[in-house]
Amino acid sequence: MTIWKQSLILLAGVGLIACSQSTPPPPAIVLTDELRIQLAAADAVDGKTDHVVAKCVLCNLKMDGKPQFAVPAGDYTVRLCSTGCRASFLADPAKAMKISAPSMPH
Numbered sequence: 192m193t194i195w196k197q198s199l200i201l202l203a204g205v206g207l208i209a210c211s212q213s214t215p216p217p218p219a220i221v222l223t224d225e226l227r228i229q230l231a232a233a234d235a236v237d238g239k240t241d242h243v244v245a246k247c248v249l250c251n252l253k254m255d256g257k258p259q260f261a262v263p264a265g266d267y268t269v270r271l272c273s274t275g276c277r278a279s280f281l282a283d284p285a286k287a288m289k290i291s292a293p294s295m296p297h
């Protein structure tokens with residue numbers, strides 16, 4: 192059962208956040224309809240529609256997002272892979288999600 196493994200990883204992540212409270216909470220992100228659709232698509236990439244985007248949207252959903260770089264976006268939690276990706280997402284969520292959305296079919 193991989194669900195157990197996931198739960199353990201989640202718990203470890205929560206522990207990390209609790210231990211590092213030095214960073215101020217990020218500003219609230221207002222979800223537009225377009226952003227919501229893109230978040231839903233990104234959420235489904237990991238096979239679970241749990242409102243947690245587990246892959247870094249700045250890295251075309253190819254890098255694993257880390258709980259310590261998570262950003263709340265409406266009723267979603269978006270995990271980024273680094274401080275740089277997190278900052279870019281916070282600066283312009285719509286633009287960040289557009290980068291990850293495939294614009295051209297292969």
Ligand SMILES: [Zn+2]
Pocket residue numbers: 247248249250254271272273276
């Ligand atoms: Zn990234």
